[in-house]
Amino acid sequence: xxxxxxxxxxxxxxxxxxxxxxxxxxxxxxxxxxxxxxxxxxxxxxxxxxxxxxxxxxxxxxxxxxxxxxxxxxxxxxxxxxxxxxxxxxxxxxxxxxxxxxxxxxxxxxxxxxxxxxxxxxxxxxxxxxxxxx
Amino acid sequence: xxxxxxxxxxxxxxxxxxxxxxxxxxxxxxxxxxxxxxxxxxxxxxxxxxxxxxxxxxxxxxxxxxxxxxxxxxxxxxxxxxxxxxxxxxxxxxxxxxxxxxxxxxxxxxxxxxxxxxxxxxxxxxxxxxxxxxxxxxxxxxxxxxxxxxxxxxxxxxxxxxxxxxxxxxxxxxxxxxxxxxxxxxxxxxxxxxxxxxxxxxxxxxxxxxxxxxxxxxxxxxxxxxxxxxxxxxxxxxxxxxxxxxxxxxxxxxxxxxxxxxxxxxxxxxxxxxxxxxxxxxxxxxxxxxxxxxxxxxxxxxxxxxxxxxxxxxxxxxxx
Ligand SMILES: Nc1nc2c(ncn2[C@@H]2O[C@H](COP(=O)(O)OP(=O)(O)OP(=O)(O)O)[C@@H](O)[C@H]2O)c(=O)[nH]1
Ligand SMILES: [Mg+2]
Numbered sequence: 231x232x233x234x235x236x237x238x239x240x241x242x243x244x245x246x247x248x249x250x251x252x253x254x255x256x257x258x259x260x261x262x263x264x265x266x267x268x269x270x271x272x273x274x275x276x277x278x279x280x281x282x283x284x285x286x287x288x289x290x291x292x293x294x295x296x297x298x299x300x301x302x303x304x305x306x307x308x309x310x311x312x313x314x315x316x317x318x319x320x321x322x323x324x325x326x327x328x329x330x331x332x333x334x335x336x337x338x339x340x341x342x343x344x345x346x347x348x349x350x351x352x353x354x355x356x357x358x359x360x361x362x363x364x
Numbered sequence: 365x366x367x368x369x370x371x372x373x374x375x376x377x378x379x380x381x382x383x384x385x386x387x388x389x390x391x392x393x394x395x396x397x398x399x400x401x402x403x404x405x406x407x408x409x410x411x412x413x414x415x416x417x418x419x420x421x422x423x424x425x426x427x428x429x430x431x432x433x434x435x436x437x438x439x440x441x442x443x444x445x446x447x448x449x450x451x452x453x454x455x456x457x458x459x460x461x462x463x464x465x466x467x468x469x470x471x472x473x474x475x476x477x478x479x480x481x482x483x484x485x486x487x488x489x490x491x492x493x494x495x496x497x498x499x500x501x502x503x504x505x506x507x508x509x510x511x512x513x514x515x516x517x518x519x520x521x522x523x524x525x526x527x528x529x530x531x532x533x534x535x536x537x538x539x540x541x542x543x544x545x546x547x548x549x550x551x552x553x554x555x556x557x558x559x560x561x562x563x564x565x566x567x568x569x570x571x572x573x574x575x576x577x578x579x580x581x582x583x584x585x586x587x588x589x590x591x592x593x594x595x596x597x598x599x600x601x602x603x604x605x606x607x608x609x610x611x612x613x614x615x616x617x618x619x620x621x622x623x624x625x626x627x628x629x630x631x632x633x634x635x636x637x638x639x640x641x642x643x644x645x646x647x648x649x650x651x652x653x654x655x656x657x658x659x660x661x662x663x664x665x666x667x668x669x670x671x672x673x674x675x676x677x678x679x680x681x682x683x684x
Binding site: 232233235254255257258259260261262263264265266267268271272274275278279281282283284311312313 | 375376379380382383387445446448449450451452453454455457458461464465470471472473475477
């Protein structure tokens, strides 16, 4: 069984990476290899890391409120790189209307601050496995 | 996984090939075999040192320097896998953000996947793959677990051992084995107190080392001790010059070929051992082993005699 590789990125200008680090640890404890890239990533940096690391899934932690600006750009760049099939998750404080909009754009799932870690882990594994199998 | 795409600089194809090599997939090895003649061109440098000593920051600064000199750079950054979950957090890219957006740089994070010598079992193959893909410089950053991470000397041509200040004058603090693999010592964080003392301690330890080795492992190369402040690139061009000088030394003295043959012999042995074991293991039946264990437990037979009996009775398949 091969280890799933997941990129956890923090695009945008907010300086809080606690949530991203908690998710990274939960995924590690679930046996995944988590590439963590640090704060203040541009969508270009996220897409480039996803390409070089050949990840099975991408998690974006966005607390700045700029999720509607940043997420479509990441998706677009990943598609241009031939990674349109890699599931992208968004975590943060996202109003329900925005979450719907993000899912319509192709985001696999949106996680709010209260989402249990077990649900996050299960969703990432299911989405990544589906791509790996296809 | 088309070798043509990889040679043409297709980064997605390269990234997927690296994953397949990490997962030890057969088709990935076939591509490596097809491109093996393209390897041996890159300069492969290893960087090792204790956790948090500044490896990633130095690697990023070296990469910036090589780019300014017109060379392309690939980085392999290894971090430890958790022995409990098998998962890993690979965080070396955090210090390498400034390299993003440069098509002449390729950064790949690797988990050690249970290997203990500072690299993953497949790191040498990934370095070869990046060499075949045409990068001028390939840098390997080891796990910083504070153990003797000496495997890097078996994957790189030139090994940089780094020490952050804080060592004082105490040469006992220098890990056994680590000086023997150093072609170059770098004291990082030279802006921090104690850097001078660390330089002195390393020089003293090197002197003892070379006195103890009568002829020296690499006659003709005196291991330099340099200092850097990687965030500002202070001292980095001296490191780059010294790396180039070491490569020139390896070529002109013939030591480079000698070392590579030794490295390859070791790798050949490792792979053979693994292969022989895998084939042997195919013929082993765990129920039969459990029976033997029971007999040993009842003191009907001793361990060594049981090993001989199992060896004598196990059929080793011709093929895997
Ligand atoms: N003052 C100062 N700090 C530095 C220097 N180089 C690195 N650092 C800091 O040291 C810390 C660790 O640096 P890294 O480059 O991540 O160290 P590392 O050896 O790669 O760490 P691991 O991969 O976790 O073992 C960071 O906070 C860096 O900013 C330096 O020259 N001067
Ligand atoms: Mg590091």
